[in-house]
Amino acid sequence: MEDIHSLTTTHTQSRRFKRPEWRQILPYLLIAPTLILVAIFTIYPTIRTFEQSLYEPGTSTRDATGRRVQGEDAFVGFQNYADLFIPQTPPHPIVGSFMQILGNTLIFAVVTVSITLPLSLGLALLMNRAIRGRSLWRFSLFYPVLLPLIGGASMWAFLYGNTGGLINTVFRSLGIGTQDWLNTPDLVLWSVIVVNIWKQAGFYMIFYLAGLQAIPKDIYEAAELDGASYFQQLYSITIPLLRRTTLFLLVIASTYAFQTVEQLDVLNRGMPANRSNMLLWYIYQIYPSTPARGYVNAISMVLVVILFFFTFINFTFFERKDDDGQ
Amino acid sequence: MVNRRNGWSIVADITTMVVSLLWLAPLFFAVLISVRPSSDPLTVGNIFFGRSITLENYQRALELAPWEWHYLTSFLVVVGVVGVQIITITMAGYAFARMKFFGRNILLFVLLIQLMIPSGVLVVQNLTTMRQIGLFDTRWALMMPYWASAFGVLLMRQTFREIPPELEEAARIDGANIGQILRFVYIPLSIPTYVAFSLVSISARWNEFLWAAMVTRSAEVRPVTTGLSQLFSATEAGTNYGQLMAGTILVVAPLVVLFIFFQRRFIESFASSGLK
Numbered sequence: 309m310e311d312i313h314s315l316t317t318t319h320t321q322s323r324r325f326k327r328p329e330w331r332q333i334l335p336y337l338l339i340a341p342t343l344i345l346v347a348i349f350t351i352y353p354t355i356r357t358f359e360q361s362l363y364e365p366g367t368s369t370r371d372a373t374g375r376r377v378q379g380e381d382a383f384v385g386f387q388n389y390a391d392l393f394i395p396q397t398p399p400h401p402i403v404g405s406f407m408q409i410l411g412n413t414l415i416f417a418v419v420t421v422s423i424t425l426p427l428s429l430g431l432a433l434l435m436n437r438a439i440r441g442r443s444l445w446r447f448s449l450f451y452p453v454l455l456p457l458i459g460g461a462s463m464w465a466f467l468y469g470n471t472g473g474l475i476n477t478v479f480r481s482l483g484i485g486t487q488d489w490l491n492t493p494d495l496v497l498w499s500v501i502v503v504n505i506w507k508q509a510g511f512y513m514i515f516y517l518a519g520l521q522a523i524p525k526d527i528y529e530a531a532e533l534d535g536a537s538y539f540q541q542l543y544s545i546t547i548p549l550l551r552r553t554t555l556f557l558l559v560i561a562s563t564y565a566f567q568t569v570e571q572l573d574v575l576n577r578g579m580p581a582n583r584s585n586m587l588l589w590y591i592y593q594i595y596p597s598t599p600a601r602g603y604v605n606a607i608s609m610v611l612v613v614i615l616f617f618f619t620f621i622n623f624t625f626f627e628r629k630d631d632d633g634q
Numbered sequence: 635m636v637n638r639r640n641g642w643s644i645v646a647d648i649t650t651m652v653v654s655l656l657w658l659a660p661l662f663f664a665v666l667i668s669v670r671p672s673s674d675p676l677t678v679g680n681i682f683f684g685r686s687i688t689l690e691n692y693q694r695a696l697e698l699a700p701w702e703w704h705y706l707t708s709f710l711v712v713v714g715v716v717g718v719q720i721i722t723i724t725m726a727g728y729a730f731a732r733m734k735f736f737g738r739n740i741l742l743f744v745l746l747i748q749l750m751i752p753s754g755v756l757v758v759q760n761l762t763t764m765r766q767i768g769l770f771d772t773r774w775a776l777m778m779p780y781w782a783s784a785f786g787v788l789l790m791r792q793t794f795r796e797i798p799p800e801l802e803e804a805a806r807i808d809g810a811n812i813g814q815i816l817r818f819v820y821i822p823l824s825i826p827t828y829v830a831f832s833l834v835s836i837s838a839r840w841n842e843f844l845w846a847a848m849v850t851r852s853a854e855v856r857p858v859t860t861g862l863s864q865l866f867s868a869t870e871a872g873t874n875y876g877q878l879m880a881g882t883i884l885v886v887a888p889l890v891v892l893f894i895f896f897q898r899r900f901i902e903s904f905a906s907s908g909l910k
Contacts, residue, residue: 334812338729339741342722345782350748353759360759434650437643441651443897448654450901451661454893456841456859459886462866463660466667466875472675473875474663506657514905538642567754570843570859574866588754592844595758604758611755619750 354612361388361605365598378598388606402594403603405582410610412497413586417565420504425557428509429550432516433542450510457507461571464503465490468575490576496584503571508564512557519553520546559622566614587611661890668692668879691880698868698877699861700853701884708857711776712839716832718781723831727790728816732802748784757845764849775849776857780839786831789906793827794820830903833896837889858885 364387366379392406399405431449439445452460467474468489476486489499523546531541547554569589572578578585578593585593591607594600671688729735730742753760760779761770769775801819810818821828843859850856865881893900 332735335729335733335735335738338725338733339745342726342782342784342787343741343744345722345778346745346748346784348763349753349760349779349782350751350756351744353756353763354747354751356759356762357756431653434646434653437646439647439650445650445654446901447894447897448658450897451890451893452657453904454837454889454900455886456843456862456889458843458859458862459841459882460660462862462878462882463664465866466664466879467660469875474667506660510657511904514901518905563752567752573843573847573863588844591758592848595761595848608755608758612751615752615755616750623746623750 357605357608357612361602361609362386363602364388365601368598384602388602389609392603392606392610402597402600403607405585406590406603406607408582409578409585409587409590412582412584413566416497416501416504416586417562419501420508420565421558421561423501424505424508424512424561425554427505428512428557429516429547429554431509431513432520433546435513436517436520449513452507452509453511455507457568457570458573460507461503462574464499464506464571465574468499490584491580493580493583496576496580500571500575500584503575504565504568507571508561512561515553515557516550519550523549555625556622559618559625563615563618563622566611566618661886664879664882667875668883670876672874672876691874691876692884695865695877695880695884699864699881701858701861703854704856704858704861707773707776707855708840708859710773711842711857712836714773714777715780715839716835718777719783719786719835720828720832722782723786723790724816724821726787727794728820730787731791731794732799745784745787748782753779754844757848760845761848770849771851771855773855776839776842776846776855779845780835783831783835785907786835789827789831790824793824797823829899830906833892833900833903834907836892840889861885 360381362383362385363381364384366381368376368378371377391400392403395407396404435442435446435449470476470486470488470491473489475489479486487495490496527545527549528541531545536544567588569586569592572584572586572589576584578589587607588611591604591611595604666682668691669687669689670683670691671686672691674685726745730738764770764775769778797820801823802815805815805819840857841859842857843863846857847860847863850860862881862885865878869878
């Protein structure tokens, strides 16, 4: 049976594809569009970013006729990186705030991730029960995931507004002291963090929901017979069995946190005093200036390395299993 | 642990409702303030409604940015990206799922680099590329970088692998060529995956802002998110929230409506998008 089967296949194949080279070229033709685009928009710019991060852009001058002439770029090795990471007095004129902004980005990532993940687990536990009005609750928790970041954030701009904003209006009527949520230096980064927690919690919740539904019910029944309370079951069964989901979410949430800056456009644009500024937004702010070009590329490389680190973990831990399974 | 009805489960029900309503509040109040007359700040009348309901905020928000162009651009970009992606991911997905060829694993890895280095961090170089190929400030610049999707290829590869190879062999015996095999065997059996991928891709493109703000200048080729950004810059900081929220609703409404119709589908699709 097996033999006849394979014979037929070989026979038809040789008849369909008379020229053997066509059969050999076809797969490359099928993947060529995708690979060419990846080469143009991912691989080439990565290489160029690294290359240009090693140069100091030439200063532009005017020649005798008054036309602007761009000077030659000068190779400076890792000097651009040194300028970013080694503090100077007085602060570097272009990238003096880099360390502060890197710090903001790290705080943003760590705090957002470490609050959002436990929160989404809590939400998943709540939603993984029989409850009336389920689809309304699910809609409420998940819709922020879909919104454009700038759209979600602009709703918060209204909530946070200093004089006409909702939160302060409520506070005032309750006699609680108001805050200028987006203009107080010590507060602004936290205000931004809250927006991102609100935006992402529903997304991670669905992964925890899937994880919870995969846990066999009889484990809980056995624990119940042994007299384990709800919270004992949570700590000794549920959380350990969700470890894989948690690890996976940790990686994607961290990756996401380093790239999310669009909310800043409507939440005070990194101000005051760069206290809510983050790396990608900083790049967006300084890229139009020619003297900053080397630095823009160096900062981009810093982000590439950070993100590559997280996604690399993601693939080594999670994709391998997927491939072995086939 | 699941369906036990006691005091705790009532506490849990109430917590669920409170948290959900808290999550819904930003959208809820954005809608309310968008129909509240600008002459009635929150302190006039109660916190939910002003003294009347008005659409004047929408009128003025519409006047402050060329929304008809923004909508057209966003729509064309969504269609132009998803349409091409469907073709590229089908071709590459099939090749990686069902064909044996020299260098397959290396080429797959090259493709995966797209997932490891998100395009967001390469914006500045890609901007230079767009200038060099003369596509700066065109809608093409908003579409081209997304025509290839490593995530989509992985998704289709996975889906195609689950289709019994016997079906393809039977089609071959009937004399079907590669195009017909895809058209009549693989694609019809993978519709749910295409729908899932499209929903994720549609919302990603509709929501794009940073790249669009950098690579376009003319209002005609800018998407809706930049319209909202422009509204924020045009409106005196902290003064006219009704107008700002009207603009916000204009931008988010299409997705929220789409979500209401495809709620379960959307959630499942986003779950699979996390698996990239």
